[in-house]
Amino acid sequence: MTVDYVPLSDLTVSRSHIENCAFSNWYSLFKQYTPKSKILKPVPQSFIEYLEQDGIKLPKDETVRSFYTSGIAANEDNEYSDWEDDEAENSSGVRGVQLDHVDPLRDFPDLHNELKSIINDIGPVTPKLNWSAPKDATWILPNNTMKCIEVNEIYLLLNASNYIMHDLQHAFDECGQQEQGGRPQYELILREWFNINPAMEFRVFVKDQRIIGVTQRDINYYDYLDALSETFKDLIDEFVDEVVTPKFPDSSFVLDVYIPRPFQKVYLIDINPFARKTDTLLFSWNELLTVGGSLSNIQDYELRLVKENNTARFASKEHSENHVPKDIVDASLDPNAIRDLAQKWKELLSQQQAEDSSSGSEEEA
Numbered sequence: 001m002t003v004d005y006v007p008l009s010d011l012t013v014s015r016s017h018i019e020n021c022a023f024s025n026w027y028s029l030f031k032q033y034t035p036k037s038k039i040l041k042p043v044p045q046s047f048i049e050y051l052e053q054d055g056i057k058l059p060k061d062e063t064v065r066s067f068y069t070s071g072i073a074a075n076e077d078n079e080y081s082d083w084e085d086d087e088a089e090n091s092s093g094v095r096g097v098q099l100d101h102v103d104p105l106r107d108f109p110d111l112h113n114e115l116k117s118i119i120n121d122i123g124p125v126t127p128k129l130n131w132s133a134p135k136d137a138t139w140i141l142p143n144n145t146m147k148c149i150e151v152n153e154i155y156l157l158l159n160a161s162n163y164i165m166h167d168l169q170h171a172f173d174e175c176g177q178q179e180q181g182g183r184p185q186y187e188l189i190l191r192e193w194f195n196i197n198p199a200m201e202f203r204v205f206v207k208d209q210r211i212i213g214v215t216q217r218d219i220n221y222y223d224y225l226d227a228l229s230e231t232f233k234d235l236i237d238e239f240v241d242e243v244v245t246p247k248f249p250d251s252s253f254v255l256d257v258y259i260p261r262p263f264q265k266v267y268l269i270d271i272n273p274f275a276r277k278t279d280t281l282l283f284s285w286n287e288l289l290t291v292g293g294s295l296s297n298i299q300d301y302e303l304r305l306v307k308e309n310n311t312a313r314f315a316s317k318e319h320s321e322n323h324v325p326k327d328i329v330d331a332s333l334d335p336n337a338i339r340d341l342a343q344k345w346k347e348l349l350s351q352q353q354a355e356d357s358s359s360g361s362e363e364e365a
């Protein structure tokens, strides 16, 4: 029997490509296609420290009526004199617990006030840093979305998100050794909130200025998408060829677009690095790179949709990639690591079996 093994394709990424995908570096090029956004750049170092600190202390801003910090009316159930003592000690710093915390009002009041005034001006917003939005942290808000109607919600979302931590600490991990050093200049983006129909969001893979595949972004089954496939492809082709490739500095990239009814305009939501850290959704990187290398000039790319009968394949918890053990991710990129992992796995299994049989015999005894 012969088996065709396809080697994992090499996919290197330069620091400049990652930088080009930062929101502020492409927004001005495609402003008329991108939902209205405010860019705050650079942000103070203390703001980054605020996001990186463990836990979060919301500011006690007297000028904001906040759902999160407005006082709880004292009653006989919650009025304990011990609490007041604790607070008195903390604020005077006797225990020193609160002193280490960054406080927006004390440490970055200008940014704090600017965030408040932007929300006052444009209404609800959704935040992101240079590359990532806190999609994995919606559980922390009562509405379970990234919609922020007050400044404290921005702080809560950003602080609770692993994707935001990735931007802060691992943005250049996939770049070559010499390019990894030095942190980027951080930016905070506030996008004006609007209701998006996730069925109409697509991720477009462009390699050497050619589309090599498009996937639905929200991996649920929508019965009406298949019939609209050609409409979406025509709009995406035109958008990539006439709007994006002439202006974007790299020839390979991954676009997120939104195409709402009546299907006349393509909105640009994000530009992501053509790199393994960008989620390929219904494709795999290997498949894309193999297909991308072999598509002839006349061959068409695939717009891949979730089919009615394969919904279960993708029915995993959203953002569960944050929960895959790192060993397994590393191993998937390196055949030697796969061997080591398999060996370790075998050892653990036999250890477990040995423990099971000895505890079984103890129980029987």
Ligand SMILES: Nc1ncnc2c1ncn2[C@@H]1O[C@H](COP(=O)(O)OP(=O)(O)OP(=O)(O)O)[C@@H](O)[C@H]1O
Pocket: 035, 126, 128, 131, 132, 133, 134, 135, 146, 163, 191, 192, 193, 194, 195, 196, 198, 201, 217, 256, 269, 270, 272, 279
């Ligand atoms: N202005 C907006 N109003 C409401 N929702 C929005 C807005 N902009 C983006 N979204 C939603 O937020 C989602 C995530 O946004 P975005 O693609 O910028 O995040 P990301 O962190 O870059 O994601 P990924 O890690 O997949 O690249 C989008 O798929 C879209 O559904």
Ligand SMILES: [Mg+2]
Pocket: 131, 132, 270, 271, 272
């Ligand atoms: Mg993105």
